[in-house]
Amino acid sequence: GDSVTQMEGPVTLSEEAFLTINCTYTATGYPSLFWYVQYPGEGLQLLLKATKADDKGSNKGFEATYRKETTSFHLEKGSVQVSDSAVYFCALSVNSGYSTLTFGKGTMLLVSP
Amino acid sequence: DGGITQSPKYLFRKEGQNVTLSCEQNLNHDAMYWYRQDPGQGLRLIYYSQIVNDFQKGDIAEGYSVSREKKESFPLTVTSAQKNPTAFYLCASRTSGGAQETQYFGPGTRLLVL
Numbered sequence: 001g002d003s004v005t006q007m008e009g010p011v012t013l014s015e016e017a018f019l020t021i022n023c024t025y026t027a028t029g030y031p032s033l034f035w036y037v038q039y040p041g042e043g044l045q046l047l048l049k050a051t052k053a054d055d056k057g058s059n060k061g062f063e064a065t066y067r068k069e070t071t072s073f074h075l076e077k078g079s080v081q082v083s084d085s086a087v088y089f090c091a092l093s094v095n096s097g098y099s100t101l102t103f104g105k106g107t108m109l110l111v112s113p
Numbered sequence: 114d115g116g117i118t119q120s121p122k123y124l125f126r127k128e129g130q131n132v133t134l135s136c137e138q139n140l141n142h143d144a145m146y147w148y149r150q151d152p153g154q155g156l157r158l159i160y161y162s163q164i165v166n167d168f169q170k171g172d173i174a175e176g177y178s179v180s181r182e183k184k185e186s187f188p189l190t191v192t193s194a195q196k197n198p199t200a201f202y203l204c205a206s207r208t209s210g211g212a213q214e215t216q217y218f219g220p221g222t223r224l225l226v227l
Contacts, residue, residue: 004155032214034215036218041221042220042221043117043119043203043218043219043220043221044156044203044205044218045218046215046216046217049215089155089156093214093216099144099207099214100146100158100161100171101146101156101158101205101216103155103156104155105153105154105155106153106154106155
């Protein structure tokens, strides 16, 4: 079946540090890939997405590139802020007609001043 | 403003009691979903509905029921058969359009057992 694997957290960084959160996937077919962010006590917000190989999704300084050859979709940001502290979820959706999402377990990011 | 609303924000259930979580969207989305989130876990799919009057079980449907009588509404009932209901419940709806399909989430309901 389809699955998503994320690096375990928490990831702890100082403000302005470089961020990478690893995400790899297995899927039948050609998935779309997503990063969602969850702030404490809130629902999930779509951060960025990519729908085909070599696409780069980007938003709010975050970016991720869909790498079919390595089945990866790593999230990066060049300079994190305290306000980026949250849980980040990688997910995939196979466009099979009913389009359910398969999520990784999430990675908590803690950024200190 | 268009969006997804969930109510209540917190819900308490007594042993043996059924409770219903509300989810409403005004985004004109056809598809709606319910997920359960446990601490340190990803989201797991409970039920989903592609269209009014139709819904399918997800990965963990036992102990839950849903209805989809209106396009805007997809309530979830947590029945007494669900032995471990304490969790954060998230509702989502989906745009349509092939590769551009994206799910958008509500703010969630936290269910606690008394």
